[in-house]
Amino acid sequence: MxxxxxxxxxxxxxxxxxxxxxxxxxxxxxxxxxxxxxxxxxxxxxxxxxxxxxxxxxxxxxxxxxxDAAVPSGGAGPEPGSTSAPETGSTPSDTSSAPVTGSTPSGTPSATPVGDASAPPATGPGNGRSRAITTAGGNVIARCDGGLVVLRAWSPAQGFQVDDVERGPAARARVEFESDEADVKVEVRCGAGGLPAHRVHD
Missing domain, CATH: 4.10.270 (Myosin, subunit A)
Incomplete structure (x- = not known):
C-alpha cells in the first residue's frame, strides 16, 4: 500500500x-x-x-x-431672393431730440449773480461800548452803539425791587428801583467816546 x-x-x-x-x-x-x-x-x-x-x-x-443635416431647423439662413431690413439704424434713438449737455445757452445770465456791485456790503457786529453801573438801589449794564443807549440787564439790590424800566435803544434809558424807605432812579446816556454815562436821582 x-x-x-x-x-x-x-x-x-x-x-x-x-x-x-x-x-x-x-x-x-x-x-x-x-x-x-x-x-x-x-x-x-x-x-x-x-x-x-x-x-x-x-x-x-x-x-x-x-x-445640411448638421444645420438645426431654426437656424436656417434666409432663402435665396429674400431681403431683410438691417437691424442697425431701424429704430431712431430718443436721445437725439434733446441735448445731454449745454441745455442752458451760454448767453443766458446766471440765476445767482456773482460779485454784484449794487449789493450793499455786509455789516459786521457794532462797535458799541458797554459799562456796568452800580448804585444803592441795584446794578445796571448799559451799552452805547451809534449814539443810542440800551439797558442790557438790571438787578435790584437787597430790599429793593424794579418799579419802572425804559430800556431803549434811545437817546436816554432809565430804570427805577424802589424800597419801603427810598426810590433810586438811574438814567443813562451816551457820553464822550461812546461810553455810557449815568445819573442817579433819589
Missing part, C-alpha cells in the same frame, strides 16, 4: 500539469483574435451598428446625410 501511494501522487501531478498546459494554450489561441479586434479600427458600418445599439432610433445620425 505504501509503495502505490507515490505512484498515485505522481499521476495526479502529471494530470494537473497537462490540464494546466491545455488551458493556457487554449486561452492564448483564443485571445489573439479578441485583442486584435479590440485594437483594429472600426468601419463606418460597424460604427453605425454600435450607435444604433447605444442610442434611440430617432437620434441615430444618417451616414448618407450631407453637410
Amino acid at each position: 505504501r509503495s502505490r501511494l507515490p505512484l498515485v501522487m505522481a499521476g495526479w501531478l502529471v494530470t494537473g500539469a497537462l490540464a494546466t498546459g491545455a488551458g493556457v494554450a487554449a486561452v492564448t489561441f483564443l485571445g489573439e483574435p479578441l485583442t486584435a479586434s479590440a485594437h483594429r479600427p472600426l468601419s463606418s458600418a460597424e460604427v453605425e451598428e454600435a450607435l444604433a445599439r447605444a442610442l434611440p432610433p430617432e437620434t441615430v445620425p444618417s451616414a448618407a446625410a450631407g453637410p
Whole structure:
C-alpha cells in the first residue's frame, strides 16, 4: 500500500500539469483574435451598428446625410431672393431730440449773480461800548452803539425791587428801583467816546 501511494501522487501531478498546459494554450489561441479586434479600427458600418445599439432610433445620425443635416431647423439662413431690413439704424434713438449737455445757452445770465456791485456790503457786529453801573438801589449794564443807549440787564439790590424800566435803544434809558424807605432812579446816556454815562436821582 505504501509503495502505490507515490505512484498515485505522481499521476495526479502529471494530470494537473497537462490540464494546466491545455488551458493556457487554449486561452492564448483564443485571445489573439479578441485583442486584435479590440485594437483594429472600426468601419463606418460597424460604427453605425454600435450607435444604433447605444442610442434611440430617432437620434441615430444618417451616414448618407450631407453637410445640411448638421444645420438645426431654426437656424436656417434666409432663402435665396429674400431681403431683410438691417437691424442697425431701424429704430431712431430718443436721445437725439434733446441735448445731454449745454441745455442752458451760454448767453443766458446766471440765476445767482456773482460779485454784484449794487449789493450793499455786509455789516459786521457794532462797535458799541458797554459799562456796568452800580448804585444803592441795584446794578445796571448799559451799552452805547451809534449814539443810542440800551439797558442790557438790571438787578435790584437787597430790599429793593424794579418799579419802572425804559430800556431803549434811545437817546436816554432809565430804570427805577424802589424800597419801603427810598426810590433810586438811574438814567443813562451816551457820553464822550461812546461810553455810557449815568445819573442817579433819589
